Amino acid sequence: MIVLPDSALDALLAQDVPYGDLTTDSLGLAGRPATMHFAARAAMVLAGTEEAVRLIEKAGGRLTQVLPSGTAVEAGAVFLESDGPADALHRAWKVAQTLTEYASGIATRARRIVDAVPGVTVACTRKNFPGAKDLSVKAVMAGGAVMHRMGLSETLLVFPEHRGFLSGPPGAWIADLRRKAPEKKIVVEAGSVEEAVALAEAGADVIQLEKLPPEAARAVIEATRHLTPAPVVAPAGGVTEANAAAYAAAGCRLLVTSAPFFGPPADVKVTLQPA
Known part of the structure; x- marks a missing residue:
């Protein structure tokens, strides 16, 4: 602790x-x-x-x-x-x-x-109150959740704001990321089912769904389960105590949330x- x-x-x-x-x-x-x-x-x-x-x-x-x-x-x-x-x-x-x-x-x-989704990992974002990260991380862990990412220095998470600066197909820059940081999982945020499936097929390890409903998460999981390995599908943005169980029922094994901080x-x- x-x-x-x-x-x-x-x-x-x-x-x-x-x-x-x-x-x-x-x-x-x-x-x-x-x-x-x-x-x-x-x-x-x-x-x-x-x-x-x-x-x-x-x-x-x-x-x-x-x-x-x-x-x-x-x-x-x-x-x-x-x-x-x-x-x-x-x-x-x-x-x-x-x-x-x-x-x-x-x-x-x-x-x-955590109690609403037995067997599912609940990961909290870095949207803690500025200046209170140490205490916020401790509180998250005390609640039985984990941290999604502590900051920008240790994880690869490609947002649409990054992709706007890239050229070429997703498979090319995903392969380049894997060469540069072979020990890291490549996480990519998607805003639609179609985009999520395309990024998974391009080789992303984790697809982070930005404010997509549980039925969309289920559609992504079903459309990508044939891939080897199948990507982790992680809803993010708007995941709360009220809807966490619906995401779990859709097949999500990782939920990303900021709700505990607010x-x-x-x-x-x-x-x-x-x-």
Whole structure:
């Protein structure tokens, strides 16, 4: 499981508490013994709890109990408990809560899609909120999904925006890509059944269908199953919890989605009180 580096967590604390906690300090609460626990207000899949612990520890608190990222909890479940000086727990409180809420929201949505399509791989795109890739990737994995691609440096994915600059038949530039990067799968995006079939026949390993319905995915699979090897047909764009099962029923074994990144955070209740 990914764990965010301390440098990133230090930066989060510095953003929220750059020059001390004016309210807590002015009330004279420094040093008073306190406890803090986090509980789920609704059923959720946890993500970011390891980072919440480190934030609490960095602020001067102590962990007493925590459930790991990837754990599914019911409403009301306490998943993190800590104690320490009141001023320390106040410093970590909101940063740790917010991080856990956003990460758990992504993980929960990812898990719902994964649960809707047993045996099918759910892959999330790189359309995470800019600057939050590490936490987003961790949340995706906590939800049981995988990453479609981390960025532009490690995968071959040819979009129509690339093909507009190319000349010659698809078979020629696909063969050229295979010579230049023989260890990589060649993924090509298609916007119609006809285009998808033509690209598969030209040698593409994976056909990514851009916002085509399940019946179109089925048509591509049936039209290309005679190829050796048959391409992987991966719907992308608009794949959600609501339609994932329809794509799986059409024969798709890989679903590409951005849906887990877009939605409300999970709701975490924090209780901070005197020990």
